[in-house]
Amino acid sequence: xxxELSRIAAQVRASTTIAIDTKYKEMxxxxxxxxxxxxxxxxxxxxxxxxxxxxxxxxxxxxxYTPAAGTLELREAVCTRLEKDCGVSYKPNEVVVxxxxxxxxxxxxxxxxxxxxxxIIAAPYWVSYYELIRMVGGVPVIVECGETSGWKMTADxxxxxxxxxxxxxxxxxxxxxxxxxxxxxxxSDLARVCVESDVYIIADEIYYKxxxxxxxxxxxxxxxxxxxxxxxxxxxxxxxxxxxxxxxxYSAAAPEIAKVISNLQSxxxxxxxxxxxxxxxxxxxxxxxxxxxxxxxxxARREYFIERVSEVPDVKxxxxxxxxxxxxDISAFIGRTLGGVEIHNADDFADAFLTxxxxxxxxxxxxxxxxxxxxxxxxxxxxxxxxxxxxxxxxFAK
Ligand code: PMP
Ligand code: GLU
Numbered sequence: 269x270x271x272e273l274s275r276i277a278a279q280v281r282a283s284t285t286i287a288i289d290t291k292y293k294e295m296x297x298x299x300x301x302x303x304x305x306x307x308x309x310x311x312x313x314x315x316x317x318x319x320x321x322x323x324x325x326x327x328x329x330x331x332x333y334t335p336a337a338g339t340l341e342l343r344e345a346v347c348t349r350l351e352k353d354c355g356v357s358y359k360p361n362e363v364v365v366x367x368x369x370x371x372x373x374x375x376x377x378x379x380x381x382x383x384x385x386x387x388i389i390a391a392p393y394w395v396s397y398y399e400l401i402r403m404v405g406g407v408p409v410i411v412e413c414g415e416t417s418g419w420k421m422t423a424d425x426x427x428x429x430x431x432x433x434x435x436x437x438x439x440x441x442x443x444x445x446x447x448x449x450x451x452x453x454x455x456s457d458l459a460r461v462c463v464e465s466d467v468y469i470i471a472d473e474i475y476y477k478x479x480x481x482x483x484x485x486x487x488x489x490x491x492x493x494x495x496x497x498x499x500x501x502x503x504x505x506x507x508x509x510x511x512x513x514x515x516x517x518y519s520a521a522a523p524e525i526a527k528v529i530s531n532l533q534s535x536x537x538x539x540x541x542x543x544x545x546x547x548x549x550x551x552x553x554x555x556x557x558x559x560x561x562x563x564x565x566x567x568a569r570r571e572y573f574i575e576r577v578s579e580v581p582d583v584k585x586x587x588x589x590x591x592x593x594x595x596x597d598i599s600a601f602i603g604r605t606l607g608g609v610e611i612h613n614a615d616d617f618a619d620a621f622l623t624x625x626x627x628x629x630x631x632x633x634x635x636x637x638x639x640x641x642x643x644x645x646x647x648x649x650x651x652x653x654x655x656x657x658x659x660x661x662x663x664f665a666k
Pocket of ligand 1: 367505
């Protein structure tokens with residue numbers, strides 16, 4: 269009888285976002301007319317100048333291990349970009365580049381958390397936070413941030429969740445899945461609570477370039493040295509530069525934290541991919557105009573989506589200010605039959621919509637919001653139109 273697998277590993281559930289995306293891609297490959305609003309991945313191609321840099325890297329044999337924390341050139345580029353865009357100043361020895369922001373998050377948690385330590389997350393939360401915390405032996409503490417607070421964590425909610433075991437608070441701004449963008453005042457209140465209680469802030473700002481309308485992004489690390497000292501800032505090129513497959517993310521933190529992260533990484537993956545680092549350097553240092561074009565396209569899609577969905581009876585949304593997601597409340601359909609299936613929760617809804625309506629959405633059950641589904645509008649306007657037509661037929665077909 270083989271011995272049991274690791275208890276920590278066995279309790280980790282597969283990522284719902286990745287699972288939905290895989291199912292959608294399989295259906296598509298089988299020739300089905302299915303539309304994907306599942307995984308949050310820009311539909312744009314990586315800009316040409318970035319791709320060319322990778323080709324040049326291969327041609328010039330930039331194909332060997334780099335320093336564990338990433339090339340100095342890329343870490344300098346990260347520092348310059350953070351200074352320009354976020355008004356926060358880091359040195360290259362405070363930056364570690366990893367194979368995607370997901371790995372940066374895992375390493376940040378590994379650097380901070382001992383078994384039994386608590387890490388606070390705001391529900392709805394991105395599915396991977398919960399599992400990543402458990403993967404390092406931590407205890408996720410979920411704070412329900414209802415629709416009345418606009419899905420936002422307030423300073424009072426955060427204070428009430430802190431115990432002597434609290435090690436860190438994960439702040440996702442702009443947020444996946446809610447699209448919430450925190451104001452400077454709200455961030456400053458949250459930061460004060462963390463400083464008062466010496467709680468680390470893991471600030472996942474990967475969607476920072478994607479804010480719309482009157483919303484403005486503020487990096488929490490820019491709110492003072494005392495806040496910055498406690499912050500591990502997480503960012504990357506996946507979303508803003510349409511580079512999800514290149515797998516480059518980074519963390520920025522006090523040098524002693526960055527050192528630990530780099531040490532861990534040196535054993536885990538040696539270093540990030542050398543070619544992708546060249547491409548990411550180009551992304552961060554070249555003109556940002558193609559990025560702004562993508563942002564505007566997302567903004568137009570968001571507007572269309574909000575307008576159209578507001579005409580659909582019985583579904584509700586809180587218009588998002590950032591990222592490229594909309595959470596839709598489907599509680600009015602619980603107990604009804606759709607596509608031949610009785611709907612008990614968001615999982616049933618998403619399953620039935622995919623099978624009967626040929627539209628892939630992510631149920632927010634794994635995000636701590638079991639009566640919501642998430643649409644990613646990182647897809648063309650035509651697809652959005654068609655997807656919403658299909659939603660109406662699915663919900664109200666006679
Ligand atoms: N943080 C959030 C909130 C995300 O939605 C994602 C999506 N993948 C990531 C981090 C990880 O990004 P990466 O592709 O760089 O691993
Ligand atoms: N973060 C994206 C999402 O939420 C991509 C998939 C993933 O990494 O989870 O859909």
